[in-house]
Amino acid sequence: MFTGIIQDKATVVDIQEGQNFRTITLTYSEKLLYQLKPGASVAHDGCCLTVTKIDGDQVSFDLMQETLRVTTLNQLKIGSNVNVEKAARLGDEIGGHLMSGHIICTACIDEICVAENNRQIWFRITDPEIMKYIFYKGFIGVDGISLTVGEMQKNRFCNYLIPETLARTTLGLKKSGDRVNIEIDPQTQAVVDTLTKTLEKIAVDTRSIGTGMHVSENVIFV
The missing domain is CATH 1.20.5 (Single alpha-helices involved in coiled-coils or other helix-helix interfaces)
Known part of the structure; x- marks a missing residue:
């Protein structure tokens, strides 16, 4: 399980294509490497992956076809940055909300409104079967970040982001037209x-x- 509180960002340094899967390698910070072992679960842009290899500060993961089909991880390139959160441990503070790391769909950034101290980002989801799970002031996971739904319109919703969220995560680098991973709150579902x-x-x-x-x-x- 995860909490939606991003611990750090990591950079993709290698991508290997295999038979019906892809292996990606990322450079991890010392904070992320602490107590990390092969077999551990780590969320990348909200998608739960299993550590397959650790070589110094480089950590590798295998992406299966379903992962590549459903998530934005199929768009990763060398140099791409992703949000990273290691699995929560018993006794950890739940600063966001409980998340499984199972991406249900992707959403397109429809509009970005920049203010002096925050940023409003509108996300569009075309599937009404997904929108029925999204509520005003409800929880939602966007690229692994636990956020609160700020406003809702037909087929889209928005989040308000403070400077700390923009600096700590990759959402500060996003632009209109980019896609993000969406995980709905399992309790709401x-x-x-x-x-x-x-x-x-x-x-x-x-x-x-x-x-x-x-x-x-x-x-x-x-």
């Missing part, structure tokens, strides 16, 4: 899905009762 299924069942039961009453009335009339 569970509630929405449960309510949706319950309401669908009630609707089906109501229609069945209505149909039965109609047939019964016809029989009595005859």
